[in-house]
Amino acid sequence: MSTAAARTVPLTAGTAPSGALLHHRALGPDDTGIVHLGLGNFHRAHQAVYTAAALAHQEGPWGVLGVAGRSTAVADALRAQDLRYTVAEVSPDGLRCTIPGVHTGALVAAREPERVQRALAAAGTRVISLTVTEHGYTYSPRTGGLDLDHPGVRSDLGGNRTAPHTALGRIVRALQQRATTHGAPVTVLSCDNLVGNGNHTRRLVEEFIAGLPAGERDELTAWIGAGNVTFPNTMVDRIVPATTDGDRAAVADATGVRDEVPVPAEPFTMWVLDDRFAASRPAWEAGGALFADDVEPYELLKVRLLNGTHSLIAYLGALDGCDTIPEATARPFVAEAARSVLWREYLPSLTVPDGVDLGTYVDRLFTRWTNSALGHRTRQVGSDGSAKLRQRIPEPALLHLRAGRMPHHLALTLAAYLCCLAPRAGFDPGEHAAAMTDPARERLGTLRARTTDGPSFAAAVLDDGLLGDELAHHPHFATRAGELIDLIHTHGPRTAAAEAPKR
Numbered sequence: 001m002s003t004a005a006a007r008t009v010p011l012t013a014g015t016a017p018s019g020a021l022l023h024h025r026a027l028g029p030d031d032t033g034i035v036h037l038g039l040g041n042f043h044r045a046h047q048a049v050y051t052a053a054a055l056a057h058q059e060g061p062w063g064v065l066g067v068a069g070r071s072t073a074v075a076d077a078l079r080a081q082d083l084r085y086t087v088a089e090v091s092p093d094g095l096r097c098t099i100p101g102v103h104t105g106a107l108v109a110a111r112e113p114e115r116v117q118r119a120l121a122a123a124g125t126r127v128i129s130l131t132v133t134e135h136g137y138t139y140s141p142r143t144g145g146l147d148l149d150h151p152g153v154r155s156d157l158g159g160n161r162t163a164p165h166t167a168l169g170r171i172v173r174a175l176q177q178r179a180t181t182h183g184a185p186v187t188v189l190s191c192d193n194l195v196g197n198g199n200h201t202r203r204l205v206e207e208f209i210a211g212l213p214a215g216e217r218d219e220l221t222a223w224i225g226a227g228n229v230t231f232p233n234t235m236v237d238r239i240v241p242a243t244t245d246g247d248r249a250a251v252a253d254a255t256g257v258r259d260e261v262p263v264p265a266e267p268f269t270m271w272v273l274d275d276r277f278a279a280s281r282p283a284w285e286a287g288g289a290l291f292a293d294d295v296e297p298y299e300l301l302k303v304r305l306l307n308g309t310h311s312l313i314a315y316l317g318a319l320d321g322c323d324t325i326p327e328a329t330a331r332p333f334v335a336e337a338a339r340s341v342l343w344r345e346y347l348p349s350l351t352v353p354d355g356v357d358l359g360t361y362v363d364r365l366f367t368r369w370t371n372s373a374l375g376h377r378t379r380q381v382g383s384d385g386s387a388k389l390r391q392r393i394p395e396p397a398l399l400h401l402r403a404g405r406m407p408h409h410l411a412l413t414l415a416a417y418l419c420c421l422a423p424r425a426g427f428d429p430g431e432h433a434a435a436m437t438d439p440a441r442e443r444l445g446t447l448r449a450r451t452t453d454g455p456s457f458a459a460a461v462l463d464d465g466l467l468g469d470e471l472a473h474h475p476h477f478a479t480r481a482g483e484l485i486d487l488i489h490t491h492g493p494r495t496a497a498a499e500a501p502k503r
């Protein structure tokens with residue numbers, strides 16, 4: 001639990017950002033050892049910073065080639081800036097600007113797919129890492145397995161080798177290329193908030209391979225099975241909002257240089273990994289990364305206590321008119337609901353890892369959520385709930401339901417999500433809920449239109465597989481969520497939250 005060592009840029013205009021470079025040797029394309037899928041803010045304020053600390057500690061072939069999926073904006077801006085950008089650590093004490101300086105290229109998969117595939121398959125690439133968000137794994141919420149109905153998956157399995165549309169397709173085609181050419185081993189490193197993210201990625205890769213023609217399938221399966229590819233589990237943590245014009249201006253003020261793509265981030269950062277690398281790795285521990293024998297307890301702690309509670313804060317806050325997470329957490333009814341879901345419903349579903357002091361961890365979560373200088377928005381955390389909630393709600397909810405207890409605040413999380421995304425006619429969830437993006441929005445609207453009240457809507461959503469198969473077999477959970485939906489519609493989120501039993 002630490003931040004990478006870095007210099008602090010004084011908050012005076014005119015300071016050259018090069019004064020804050022975390023890693024000093026200029027890297028070129030030949031230094032690429034990591035190809036990272038997902039060039040978003042999280043990667044640039046997390047793995048890139050740890051890699052910079054590792055390289056500052058010990059030189060090695062660990063430059064990062066960043067690959068955006070479709071969006072060209074970040075990649076083009078980075079190219080125009082010599083692949084440099086600022087990480088602006090935002091806290092109530094001010095701004096601390098650093099430049100990781102670890103990227104060796106920035107590509108866009110949809111625009112230059114051959115270059116991306118070549119890089120993924122290159123013998124010098126020893127790690128393929130990913131931050132493609134929960135949604136980017138193209139898995140079916142119902143089964144947890146590969147979504148064979150996804151148009152991108154269908155196309156990628158249907159022989160689209162050179163320009164795959166999905167992250168899974170890109171990885172599998174590259175593994176095939178590696179297996180049939182140089183055979184150099186590689187680590188596939190998921191850095192997304194999926195429980196058992198390495199195991200889950202491995203399962204999806206295997207399911208993708210199972211869809212290939214027999215000859216290709218068997219050869220690749222044998223090569224992977226021989227230990228040439230590993231899929232370590234990781235727990236990643238750092239709150240990283242989207243960049244605003246205000247961030248660009250603040251960074252320009254602090255450093256004297258205009259950066260089009262700075263990344264605001266909280267000071268806190270944490271990374272816990274399985275040390276199962278097929279072809280070595282950077283010395284990320286130099287940046288504070290922790291290598292543990294069993295990462296799962298850390299993942300559950302983080303995905304449930306932080307991410308799960310975060311979702312409830314975002315949906316209740318948005319429904320109550322809050323633009324930001326700090327604003328929402330400052331509302332007593334939201335903080336109360338957050339404490340209840342965290343202590344009473346998420347916590348009993350996990351084992352706290354040795355060495356983590358729970359009280360300190362939870363206090364720190366609330367401090368992080370109330371970092372108002374950061375301006376993390378409810379619409380950001382609330383977006384893609386259909387992929388996120390599948391990771392957060394079902395297992396803890398089932399644990400309580402099987403023990404004969406109703407997890408009211410997990411039901412409230414689902415209810416608030418559904419009111420944000422598919423409100424009943426005549427109910428205005430507000431601009432922040434309206435701005436949430438979610439691939440399931442249309443589907444939820446259709447289900448809402450087919451049903452008459454909250455309980456029948458919630459039941460239809462669960463039957464549809466939003467939270468997996470099993471929760472649909474507990475109809476009283478849908479009924480409880482549905483009652484809370486109706487309460488939100490008639491009396492608002494405060495009344496609904498007050499209805500749920502207090503801690």
Ligand code: CS2
Binds near residue numbers: 236239240381382
């Ligand atoms: C958030 C996460 O958007 C979300 O769902 O809960 O992005 C959260 O900020 C990070 O996981 C913190 O590490």
